[in-house]
Amino acid sequence: MFSYTSAMASSTELLSRDEREERLESAGYNVFNLASEDVFVDLLTDSGTGTMSDTQWAAMMEADEAYAGSESFLALETAIAEVMGFDRVVPTHQGRGAENVLYGCLIEVGDVVPNNTHFDTTRAHVAENGGDPVDCPVEGAGDLDSEDPFKGNLDTECVRELADDVGPESIPAVILTITNNSVAGQPVSMANIEETRDLADELDATFVIDACRFAENALFIREREDGYAERSSAEIAREQLSHADTIVMSGKKDGLVNVGGFVGVRDPDLFERAKQRAILYEGFSTYGGMAGRDMAAMAVGLREAVSEEYLTARIGQVRALGERLRERNVPIYTPVGGHAVYIDAGRALPHVPDEEFPGQALVCELYREGGVRGVELGGFAFPNTDRPNLVRLALPRRTYHDEHLDHVAETASAVLERGEEVRGLEVVSEPENEALRHFSARLKPV
Template identity: 70%
Template sequence: MRSYLSKMVSSTRLPPREERETAIEAAGYNVFNLDAEAVYIDLLTDSGTGTMSDEQWAALFRGDEAYAGSSSFSAFEDAVESVMGFEHVVPAHQGRGAENVLYGTLFEDGDVVPNNTHFDTTRAHVANAGANPVDCPVEDAMDPDAPGDFKGNLDLDCVRALADEHGAESIPAIVLTITNNSAAGQPVSVENTREASALAEELDVPLVVDACRFAENAHFVKQREAEFANASVAEIAREQLSYADAVVMSAKKDGITNIGGFVAVRDPDLFEQVKQRAILYEGFTTYGGMAGRDLEALAVGLREAVEDEYVTQRVGQTQALGDALDAAGVPIYQPVGGHAVYLDAEKMVPEVPASQFPGQALVVELYRQGGVRAVELGSFAFPGTDRPELVRLALPRRTYHREHIDHVVETAAAVLETADSVPGYEIVAEPPNEELRHFSAELKPV
């Protein structure tokens, strides 16, 4: 098991209960509106919130800030080809920038886009292109108590049914998200990826892999798919991504950087289209909205992400949090995913009706009780979809220690003890884009 030595530290404090009460009310009972200094342990996301290694910090000093053709881009390009097997790559400032570049190229009005489960910005980008995002998870994906090694898989029959109903020509691509964030961070098997690739070839469309947690997914494959028991995480990652025609990546996850993303493709013609859109929205094709120093750090981070010892420690910490919560009687989604533990809000706050956002009620209470910031991934974040009321505790990479894990468990247990007094919530202000309302909407207790 890998461990880490601290070469730099920052301090944090638990604000007094009175300060937390005032802060969450002023934030409209939406933790996205909280100041970071008002939070003690921040599990809102694992995106860009992790800790870089000393090798990554050293790489920052090698940053070549040339506008075009920088050596930092070459280092990044080499890392993408070596780790992920893609020769053609276009950087973007982060994952949603990469989604805009690729999905704005591939999708148009009237298209139907199947995904094992769309996450929030993915769903919004598909809808923004005029297309219809359709979730095709496997049967048990939305059941927090169902067993299963690969509950993140794509339901291939669902995709076939869409092709039969709307016509194969209406499907511009099949998207596969690994791991499946909206299905509690559950992994996707290599076998399912192969089958999705074969179906995409049958429909004559590209298979796009959202690869932001590809290394964590490869770790689960090693543990659960017999064919790969003796393979390394790096070998599994290359194999799984070999079935994709394109990848879209938020490098703020398994790139282990604080900013960045990219699109990688195999088709030279699609590459040219993506480059032109990237110039319009992100920047020139050898920096794509990123500083050269960040490209250098990303090149190192991609290679570190597929080191077996690193991934074992990373996923192991998440499992340790899940085990501790389970031992404390806190209901969680099982099995535990790679980047986060998902709390079952319907079981934790059963007195809050579905119409009053039990997941958001739990999020507010976690902050109120212990200064822990989590995120709701239920009916508040995904209106109009049939998903369980889950609350995600996403662990930043290489950041928190055992005492922080203990505090999170104690906080969740305290919420469970006072669950009968937790109020529901109603929305009092929200943006026009419903798919993104959870980022800025304001609520009040019912």
């Protein structure tokens, strides 16, 4: 059995139930407003929350903090070329910085941008630049019980119909998110990636891959798609990205670091425009909002992320949490995808109507019951969309142990046992940008 030892350790405390009740009310029934010290097991996100390896920490100690042309940037640039196949790199402070840089260069007012499914910040950046983000998930993506191995795929016929309606000239880019976070972390097949490449060529559109979980997607291709069982995940990871014109990357996921991101570009003209925009919003083109030590750690992390040992342990732990929940009859999205297990809040709390946010109600109850913090990815996080009410339990990389998984499963089971007592919620206040509502809105029980 392969296992990791943490380079760092910390203690956590489970507050009393009365204390958790008080913290939840003070947070406006929005767990984003909780202090981390009030959380016992934190599954809010896998973004930047993992544990770095001793090799990464060693690289940080030797990092070059020069403003321009640092050795740490050259190390990161080399790693991206080696692991992901992109020689032109624009560093940013994190993934949403990369989205701001790229989509600010590609999208104009009136454009329409299809995606297998937009996540929150992607949707917001498309809209912020005047575009209309359109989801085109494959048929069956909303079937939580289907065992289709690639429910994260893009429905290319949906995009063609969209192009017929608005004109191909109105579609500057086609985005493919791998794995598909908004569809329960489900993977995208190599065949669908190749099909999307052909589609982008038909439309004369830029093919963008959101690559933040590219390594996890590669493992699923290796396991589930014909012809790839004998290929390494590292080879598959590079091949899947070879079809893209450009990538946006949050290094806080499969870069295995706590901060950082980048845009990878093939076209030299787009590269120059992206660099200039990055200088305005992020920092100089050889640091982009990251310290040298962050870039040094990511250079190591990208190579670690495509190793078979790491990926097997990583996806194996997510599956282990899924199995624990299923054993306790907690309804989850299947098959379990990468980085997280998604609970079907609609089935878990069938008496709570959609307009009272059963997913957010379940999130609050998981914290109230056992100090577990997850996130709602349904009607509260994505208003005015037809998405199932899911609660994501995202596992930080190389952080938690079996005992933590047991606690999470027992907490969810205890909530369901008293499920009929759970009340729905209503929004008290929210920001103007509804695509970002779940980050800061405040709610109260109905």
